[in-house]
Amino acid sequence: MTTVAPAGGLRRFVFDDELTVVTAAEHRERLLATLGDGAGLRIDLSGIADLDTAGLQVLLVARNEGVRLGLPVEFADPSPAVAEVLSLTRLEL
Incomplete structure (x- = not known):
């Protein structure tokens, strides 16, 4: 699951699970929808x-x-995975 919250001019998008073929389509849609709102x-x-x-x-x-x-x-704080x-x-992201 992910959450979106304000982060100093940018919207913060937090992943709290896997990002694999099982969840990719769902996360892609959420990321693109957030960008479509005109927010970085x-x-x-x-x-x-x-x-x-x-x-x-x-x-x-x-x-x-x-x-x-x-x-x-922006990409921040990559996990070991x-x-x-x-x-x-x-x-490099």
């Missing part, structure tokens, strides 16, 4: 216990949509 996002990655390629795609879609809309999208995937893929 600070995405807290500390609560992600499991991240697969579908989840990684969700994060990249959010970042790219922010660029397209001219809205800031997220840090491992980023290291393996040599991506």
Whole structure:
């Protein structure tokens, strides 16, 4: 599950479960809906216990949509699971 709350000009989006193929579509829709409201996002990655390629795609879609809309999208506090995937893929969010 996720929550969205204000965070100093950016809306804070907090993950508190996995971000995998099982949950990716739901999270993608919530992230894009939040961006569609015209607010930038600070995405807290500390609560992600499991991240697969579908989840990684969700994060990249959010970042790219922010660029397209001219809205800031920040990623914060990657969990060990997220840090491992980023290291393996040599991506920086």
